[in-house]
Amino acid sequence: MTYVIPSEFAKKMIDAGEAKVFMSTKDTLIRSYMAGAILALAAAFAVTVTVNTGNPLLGALLFPAGFCMLYLLGFDLLTGVFTLVPLALIDKRRGVTVRGMLRNWGLVFCGNFGGAFTVALFMAIIVTFGWSEAPNEIGKTIGHIGEGRTLGYAEHGAGGMLTLFVRAVMCNWMVSTGVVAAMMSTSVSGKIMAMWMPIMIFFYMGFEHSIVNMFLFPAGLLLGGEFTIMDYMIWNEIPTVLGNLVGGLSFVGVMIYATHHKTSPELSREVASEVRAVPAE
Structure with missing residues (x-):
C-alpha cells in the first residue's frame, strides 16, 4: 500500500515544518533558490506552450511538471513553508519559536526571489537575443501579463485589491493542497499524481502565486x-x-491539524444512538 492515511501525513506535515525551522542558512537558501528557479522555468514553459498553441488549458496541464520536480528534489517554496512551519509552532515542538519561523520565511522568500529573478533575466535575454531586438511573441505576452495583473487591479481600487487578495488566498489553498497531497503516497508516481491536480487548477484559474509572480513581473519589467x-x-x-499565507495556513495547515492530528473524542455509542433516534423536523 502506497497510500498514507491522514493521521500519519498530518504528523509528517508537522515534522517537516519543524525540520525547516532548524535547517541551516546555507541549505535553506540553496533549496529555496532552486525552487524559485524551477517554478519560474515551469511558468516560462507554460507561457510558451500557451503562446505557441493558443490553448491556455494545455499550458496549465503541463505547468505542474515544474512543481513536481522541485518537490521531489526537496526544494522549498514560500507557499509551502507558510503552511508547514507554523504547525510545528502550534504543536509546541521543542525549540520552535516565532523568531525561528520568521527567519525561515525570510530566507525562503529571498532564495525564491533570487531563483525566479535569475530565470527572468535569462528569459529576457533569450526572447530578445540579448536585447538586440524587440521581444518576440512570448516576451510580449509576459510583459502584458505584468501590466494586466498590476494596473488592471489598480483600476478597480479597493475592489481590485480585494480580488487580488482572494485570488492569492485561493492559490495557496490549492498549492498547499498539492504539497500535502504529495505526503499521501510513498511512491513517486503517487506523489506526482496527487500534486498534479491542485497545481493545474490554480494555474488555469489565474490565481496569484507569489513565487510565479517573482518571475513574471521582473521579466515583464525587463521586457x-x-x-x-x-x-x-x-x-x-x-x-x-x-x-x-492566509490561504495555505487557514484552509490547509490548520484544518488538517485540527481534524487529523488533534482529533476530538468520538461520541459514545449511547449518545450516537440517541442522536440518530431524534426525528428530523
Whole structure:
C-alpha cells in the first residue's frame, strides 16, 4: 500500500515544518533558490506552450511538471513553508519559536526571489537575443501579463485589491493542497499524481502565486512592460504574499491539524444512538 492515511501525513506535515525551522542558512537558501528557479522555468514553459498553441488549458496541464520536480528534489517554496512551519509552532515542538519561523520565511522568500529573478533575466535575454531586438511573441505576452495583473487591479481600487487578495488566498489553498497531497503516497508516481491536480487548477484559474509572480513581473519589467516596480510591489507581490499565507495556513495547515492530528473524542455509542433516534423536523 502506497497510500498514507491522514493521521500519519498530518504528523509528517508537522515534522517537516519543524525540520525547516532548524535547517541551516546555507541549505535553506540553496533549496529555496532552486525552487524559485524551477517554478519560474515551469511558468516560462507554460507561457510558451500557451503562446505557441493558443490553448491556455494545455499550458496549465503541463505547468505542474515544474512543481513536481522541485518537490521531489526537496526544494522549498514560500507557499509551502507558510503552511508547514507554523504547525510545528502550534504543536509546541521543542525549540520552535516565532523568531525561528520568521527567519525561515525570510530566507525562503529571498532564495525564491533570487531563483525566479535569475530565470527572468535569462528569459529576457533569450526572447530578445540579448536585447538586440524587440521581444518576440512570448516576451510580449509576459510583459502584458505584468501590466494586466498590476494596473488592471489598480483600476478597480479597493475592489481590485480585494480580488487580488482572494485570488492569492485561493492559490495557496490549492498549492498547499498539492504539497500535502504529495505526503499521501510513498511512491513517486503517487506523489506526482496527487500534486498534479491542485497545481493545474490554480494555474488555469489565474490565481496569484507569489513565487510565479517573482518571475513574471521582473521579466515583464525587463521586457518593457508598462508598469513600475512600485506597481508590482503594491498591486501584486505584497498582497499576494499575505493572501498566500492566509490561504495555505487557514484552509490547509490548520484544518488538517485540527481534524487529523488533534482529533476530538468520538461520541459514545449511547449518545450516537440517541442522536440518530431524534426525528428530523
